[in-house]
Amino acid sequence: AQKITQTQPGMFVQEKEAVTLDCTYDTSDPSYGLFWYKQPSSGEMIFLIYQGSYDQQNATEGRYSLNFQKARKSANLVISASQLGDSAMYFCAMRVLSNTGNQFYFGTGTSLTVIP
């Protein structure tokens, strides 16, 4: 069974500090993709970063980096130099290619609040 787990319902971080949002996943498929999305209060889902299961290096996109530890099945999001605009819900997702298609599996999300 495919599963994404985010164990931090809420997180606080001081402005300009770094923060790590945890994500663990479970799949027996060797080929999968891991994604992080940001959802501000407006409700839109904004794609942040992607990591492939065969990628040797951790993905980075500006202030976002993905700490991918395959043996531990974890894909934590690191946000450096937090800004007030980073306050939002963050969702980890996994996509697995199967014979019935390739739907996305989402975690329950982490609410991040950046404190001035």
Next chain:
Amino acid sequence: DGGITQSPKYLFRKEGQNVTLSCEQNLNHDAMYWYRQDPGQGLRLIYYSQIVNDFQKGDIAEGYSVSREKKESFPLTVTSAQKNPTAFYLCASSRSWTANTEAFFGQGTRLTVV
């Protein structure tokens, strides 16, 4: 500009009525998805479609129906059989048959039963 358009943004429904939420994409994506999000919770899959004229039930399909007559369009009908339809609904699309491309989301429709 390419993207996904959901309409309406807000929708009010009386109990016992069916309503249809629109989702249109011009990204030429084969796969499309409908998710439901309740306050403070994650996304739950209602239906998804990998190709025109084909769709699969997700985790919470009861009380919902979809159609996929055109590649660009994947409307969701919330029927009167859905006991608690008040929620935020998100439509998404992606390239199909690959695990390495992200889903693109619409702006969402907030449905309220009055």
